Amino acid sequence: MLPAFPAQPLAHHRCSEISFTFEICSETIYFNNNWPSDITVRVNDVELLTFTSPGDFGGRRGKYTPAYWPVTSTQFGLLKKIAVNEDGVFMDNVLVTNKIRFSDLGLYGRSAVKFEIGIKENAEHKGGLNLFGKDFGDFPQAIVMSVK
Numbered sequence: 001m002l003p004a005f006p007a008q009p010l011a012h013h014r015c016s017e018i019s020f021t022f023e024i025c026s027e028t029i030y031f032n033n034n035w036p037s038d039i040t041v042r043v044n045d046v047e048l049l050t051f052t053s054p055g056d057f058g059g060r061r062g063k064y065t066p067a068y069w070p071v072t073s074t075q076f077g078l079l080k081k082i083a084v085n086e087d088g089v090f091m092d093n094v095l096v097t098n099k100i101r102f103s104d105l106g107l108y109g110r111s112a113v114k115f116e117i118g119i120k121e122n123a124e125h126k127g128g129l130n131l132f133g134k135d136f137g138d139f140p141q142a143i144v145m146s147v148k
Contacts, residue, residue, distance in 0.1 A: 004112030005145045016102060017085035017148040018043070020115060023137045024053060025077035027128030031058025037127025041082050042116040044106050048082060048089045049096045052125060062137045074130050076138040085148075113145065 026037035033055040040050040062076035069075075083090045084105060088098035107113060119126055134142045 004114045007107065007110045007113050013147075015107070015147045017083055018102065018105065018107065018113070019081055019083035019146045019148075020143060021079065021081045021141070021146070022117075022143040023077040023079050023132035023139045023141070024117070025074065025130050026053045026056040026125075027074070027130045028056045030072050031056045031074045033057055033059060035127045036125040037119060037129055038123035038125045039129055040116075040118055040120050040123075042114075042118075043084070044110070044114050046100060046105055048084060048100060049091060050120070050123070051080070051091060053078065053127070053129065056127065056130065062132075064134070064138065064140050065136050069136070077130060077132050079139050115143070115145065 024039065026035045028035045035056045037053045038050050039053055041048045056074050057077060058071070058073065058075045060075060061071055065075050081092055084100065084102050086101050086103065087095065089096045089100050117129065117131065119128060132139070134140050
């Protein structure tokens with residue numbers, strides 16, 4: 001589980017969309033570009049989606065991965081954007097489901113937005129996950145939450 005985001009942006013404005021952008025891949029020893037993992041994303045205990053990361057990526061140094069990090073280890077991931085609005089849940093701007101909507105997330109009246117990324121016990125591909133910060137991987141950012 002990841003720490004919660006402050007909910008102040010939601011306290012004074014009516015919003016219609018929330019999104020999270022992050023760099024992620026599967027996890028195994030060293031790296032394996034063909035190591036699938038079923039990764040589940042939840043907000044405020046509402047399961048949004050599960051997607052399959054195709055591998056734990058290496059074989060070249062990540063653009064922002066420090067020189068001290070061994071090249072034989074995980075180097076970079078995929079940049080993913082998960083967004084929820086009244087039309088549904090989107091991953092990388094593609095509709096995944098219209099059964100969950102922004103209004104289902106219970107975002108108002110909270111001090112924080114709970115954001116979780118994990119592997120379910122019953123996942124078909126239990127390849128773990130690597131989550132990258134702003135100084136590792138191919139994208140110079142940590143997890144970014146945006147509201148509109």
